[in-house]
Amino acid sequence: MRAWEEFEKKIAELPSLDPNIVRFRRIYVSAAIECELDRVGRVLVPPHLRDKAALTRDVLWAGMGRTIELWSTDAWTAALAMTPDEQAVFQRAVMEQIRI
Numbered sequence: 001m002r003a004w005e006e007f008e009k010k011i012a013e014l015p016s017l018d019p020n021i022v023r024f025r026r027i028y029v030s031a032a033i034e035c036e037l038d039r040v041g042r043v044l045v046p047p048h049l050r051d052k053a054a055l056t057r058d059v060l061w062a063g064m065g066r067t068i069e070l071w072s073t074d075a076w077t078a079a080l081a082m083t084p085d086e087q088a089v090f091q092r093a094v095m096e097q098i099r100i
Contacts, residue, residue: 003066004032045070 011029014021036044058073
């Protein structure tokens with residue numbers, strides 16, 4: 001929650017008349033909600049967010065450093081798929097970014 005509040009503070013300091021910032025607030029910030037846990041500790045994602053993310057029965061959490069992402073397993077598999085050429089470009093780009 002503290003990280004979200006820090007994020008909101010940064011967003012609040014951005015120009016309020018910039019159309020891209022306004023759109024960003026509408027798309028991402030206004031959609032943020034707190035999700036409850038059920039009796040056995042499962043996150044209860046509201047139906048409209050499940051639909052938007054195409055979450056069905058089989059989902060997974062992906063740890064992303066300071067954040068986590070919730071994916072349908074099919075979408076996760078598709079997102080990670082790369083042709084050999086795409087993989088070579090990806091590896092070069094990442095190695096440049098992390099200076100390996």
